[in-house]
Amino acid sequence: MDARSDADxxxxxxxxxxxxxxxxxxxxxxxxxxxxxxxxxxxxxxxxVAQDAMATALERLDELGDADRFGAWLATIAARRxxxxxxxxxxxxxxxxxxxxxxxxxxxxGDGAEVRRAVAALPPERxxxxxxxxxxxxxxTEIAAALGVPVGTVNSRLARGLSELRRLLxxxxxx
Amino acid sequence: xxxxxRLVSASRPEWPEPPAVVExxxxxxxxxxxxxxxxxxxxxxxxxxxxxxxxxxxxALAASGTALGVALIDRSGxxxxxxxxxxxxxxxxxxxxxxxxxxxQDLAVGGGGEVVVVAARxxxxxxxxxxxxxxxxxxxxxxxxxxxxxxxxAAGPGGRAxxxxxxxxxxxxxxxxxxxxxxxxxxxxxxxxxTRWRAVASVRAAAGWSPPEPVSPPARRERxxxxxxxxxxDSGEAIAAFALDGRVWMVRRxxxxxxxxxxxxxxxPEVATDxxxxxxxxxxxxxxxxxxxxxxxxxxxxxxxxxAVRPPGRAWEPSRTLAAGLPGSPFxxxxxxxxxxxxxxxxxxxxxxxxxxxxxxxxxxxxxxxASPAPLPGSVVVGPRGEALALTSxxxxxxxxxxxxxxxxxxxxxxxxxxxxxxxxxxxxLLTLDRTGRVMLLRAPAGGPVDVVAPGRxxxxxxGLGTPIALAIGRDGTVAAAxxxxxxxxxxxxxxxxAPGAARR
Numbered sequence: 001m002d003a004r005s006d007a008d009x010x011x012x013x014x015x016x017x018x019x020x021x022x023x024x025x026x027x028x029x030x031x032x033x034x035x036x037x038x039x040x041x042x043x044x045x046x047x048x049v050a051q052d053a054m055a056t057a058l059e060r061l062d063e064l065g066d067a068d069r070f071g072a073w074l075a076t077i078a079a080r081r082x083x084x085x086x087x088x089x090x091x092x093x094x095x096x097x098x099x100x101x102x103x104x105x106x107x108x109x110g111d112g113a114e115v116r117r118a119v120a121a122l123p124p125e126r127x128x129x130x131x132x133x134x135x136x137x138x139x140x141t142e143i144a145a146a147l148g149v150p151v152g153t154v155n156s157r158l159a160r161g162l163s164e165l166r167r168l169l170x171x172x173x174x175x
Numbered sequence: 176x177x178x179x180x181r182l183v184s185a186s187r188p189e190w191p192e193p194p195a196v197v198e199x200x201x202x203x204x205x206x207x208x209x210x211x212x213x214x215x216x217x218x219x220x221x222x223x224x225x226x227x228x229x230x231x232x233x234x235a236l237a238a239s240g241t242a243l244g245v246a247l248i249d250r251s252g253x254x255x256x257x258x259x260x261x262x263x264x265x266x267x268x269x270x271x272x273x274x275x276x277x278x279x280q281d282l283a284v285g286g287g288g289e290v291v292v293v294a295a296r297x298x299x300x301x302x303x304x305x306x307x308x309x310x311x312x313x314x315x316x317x318x319x320x321x322x323x324x325x326x327x328x329a330a331g332p333g334g335r336a337x338x339x340x341x342x343x344x345x346x347x348x349x350x351x352x353x354x355x356x357x358x359x360x361x362x363x364x365x366x367x368x369x370t371r372w373r374a375v376a377s378v379r380a381a382a383g384w385s386p387p388e389p390v391s392p393p394a395r396r397e398r399x400x401x402x403x404x405x406x407x408x409d410s411g412e413a414i415a416a417f418a419l420d421g422r423v424w425m426v427r428r429x430x431x432x433x434x435x436x437x438x439x440x441x442x443x444p445e446v447a448t449d450x451x452x453x454x455x456x457x458x459x460x461x462x463x464x465x466x467x468x469x470x471x472x473x474x475x476x477x478x479x480x481x482x483a484v485r486p487p488g489r490a491w492e493p494s495r496t497l498a499a500g501l502p503g504s505p506f507x508x509x510x511x512x513x514x515x516x517x518x519x520x521x522x523x524x525x526x527x528x529x530x531x532x533x534x535x536x537x538x539x540x541x542x543x544x545x546a547s548p549a550p551l552p553g554s555v556v557v558g559p560r561g562e563a564l565a566l567t568s569x570x571x572x573x574x575x576x577x578x579x580x581x582x583x584x585x586x587x588x589x590x591x592x593x594x595x596x597x598x599x600x601x602x603x604x605l606l607t608l609d610r611t612g613r614v615m616l617l618r619a620p621a622g623g624p625v626d627v628v629a630p631g632r633x634x635x636x637x638x639g640l641g642t643p644i645a646l647a648i649g650r651d652g653t654v655a656a657a658x659x660x661x662x663x664x665x666x667x668x669x670x671x672x673x674a675p676g677a678a679r680r
Contacts, residue, residue, distance in 0.1 A: 018642075019621055022207040029201055033193040044397045046193070051201045058205060104398070105188045112186025119183065134183045166179045 010067035032078040039082035041103030053078040079146040086124045118168040126161035206661030257610020258652030261674035270303040278324040284649035285330035293326040325402035336379040337413040339403040346370040374403040374417040406454040416450040423447040445469040458513035459487035497529045516561040526567040543592040556608045561588040566606040605646040651676035
């Protein structure tokens with residue numbers, strides 16, 4: 001793997017160095033994929049989102065202010081694309097009969113499948129906020145910046161998402 | 176932290192490792208580099224139906240400038256009647272005539288020099304063919320609703336070809352309207368039930384391409400149907416492979432008639448994925464390789480390499496595990512000759528190989544090249560007498576320099592692997608063999624021109640090809656090379672350069 005910093009690779013890629021661009025892809029695509037997977041819950045969507053996000057990032061390299069923050073910038077693009085994909089794909093969802101869930105990470109190894117099932121059942125905006133806050137460890141401010149919404153909106157989605165999860169998990173009639 | 180927040184945090188899943196083929200596809204679609212020779216990508220590590228490997232004859236260890244004809248492959252046996260690969264390349268063209276985000280593509284050359292290209296774009300698989308020196312228009316093979324992707328193609332005699340891909344079978348749409356207690360509309364919900372995924376095939380004959388026909392049972396989830404592969408013999412028999420629900424399956428179609436029942440090849444609890452096929456088209460000897468993964472509670476995910484061989488006209492032999500307990504995806508590549516001698520190479524902390532004798536015994540896996548910082552796609556060819564040539568990567572420069580170079584390795588029959596033809600290896604990306612046993616290499620050094628080299632015979636520069644991603648040779652010596660070029664618009668342009676066989680010029 002190329003030992004140059006992100007800033008150097010970005011500068012070289014801006015100058016037309018395709019190898020530098022390829023190294024940026026190799027270095028950062030997995031993180032973008034995992035983020036897209038966490039948000040969309042589907043590996044096929046994550047494939048598309050990661051590819052789309054990377055293409056966008058490389059197209060708009062000139063818009064990146066701090067060249068050292070390529071990874072974080074790509075993550076922002078991936079998060080927004082993932083949410084867009086979730087919204088557009090969620091209208092017609094391949095809902096299968098139980099026990100399978102359309103969200104793949106419900107069945108991944110690790111404790112808490114029931115909780116993950118409940119998270120998967122949330123509306124897209126709340127689900128994304130919950131996933132980014134509790135599974136991707138972002139602050140509400142970071143989530144707001146990634147999604148391009150006010151912090152208050154993020155806090156509201158988190159609060160309502162948690163409330164709905166409490167209802168789903170405890171069987172409470174409260175929304 | 177309140178209980179529900181603690182519950183959610185504790186339920187964080189173990190995120191899966193994304194399939195490495197995504198990187199290959201991503202780089203190819205961005206026009207940045209050649210994808211790996213993986214089943215889901217361009218470079219089919221196995222000799223495809225018309226993609227015979229050329230072993231480099233005439234390595235130029237050229238201190239004196241004199242090319243030394245080092246025979247890396249003994250051509251005296253020959254793998255079947257055919258013509259030497261042509262070097263008379265025409266300028267590259269863009270047969271799909273548009274820029275697009277490509278989601279898989281493949282290339283094959285038929286027995287009479289027909290070139291067939293398939294590509295997936297915008298959820299559809301299209302095919303375009305060149306016959307008699309002229310490219311036809313793109314033909315859509317898949318249903319527009321099917322979200323088709325990962326196509327593969329094989330070409331055979333008389334203009335015949337088979338394309339396979341995976342696609343979605345949309346279920347039925349069910350809508351419900353909701354009203355508030357007072358009767359006012361509250362909204363509606365539309366969902367789709369019963370969506371399935373499957374591998375399908377389309378056959379090209381004189382009348383054109385057939386409607387898509389399923390070759391696999393349906394799967395409930397897209398990830399349960401992995402990218403299929405296909406090869407074809409000189410007689411027109413086609414073999415397709417796909418992974419379904421964690422097993423690798425084979426399905427066969429005679430020169431005429433229908434597809435047979437799928438036959439499972441993989442065994443055991445591991446999840447088998449990404450099968451790749453190799454074939455000697457003249458004899459019909461076939462080889463399938465795939466990677467399998469299993470989750471070990473102690474050490475996490477582990478991979479193995481498995482292979483199965485089909486003698487001509489007979490059933491598939493039981494699969495063999497060539498390597499197990501690998502920490503990462505191994506990306507196996509394979510080749511087989513007309514005597515059933517085969518070689519499989521894969522990545523596991525370096526490049527490793529196992530060989531199969533004509534009698535059917537497999538060797539132990541051995542390390543043939545050290546691990547490199549950025550492993551390049553591997554490929555291998557086997558000559559008619561069992562000699563083998565592998566194209567892989569090796570570290571270069573001082574330790575920690577992080578440089579990788581292409582490496583050619585040769586194994587004489589019954590002998591040991593050793594580096595070969597370093598001058599020719601520099602920048603090599605693709606390796607193949609024609610029907611006369613001659614080697615052809617496609618070289619694309621960083622920042623340098625793209626060349627097709629036929630050692631001992633010459634070379635051709637492919638200006639305008641872009642980043643090379645495939646090389647195929649027909650029985651009549653027709654050669655086709657494919658590449659991708661980036662454009663100002665999102666997506667890339669697929670380019671193909673053709674060198675017609677001698678009979679066509």
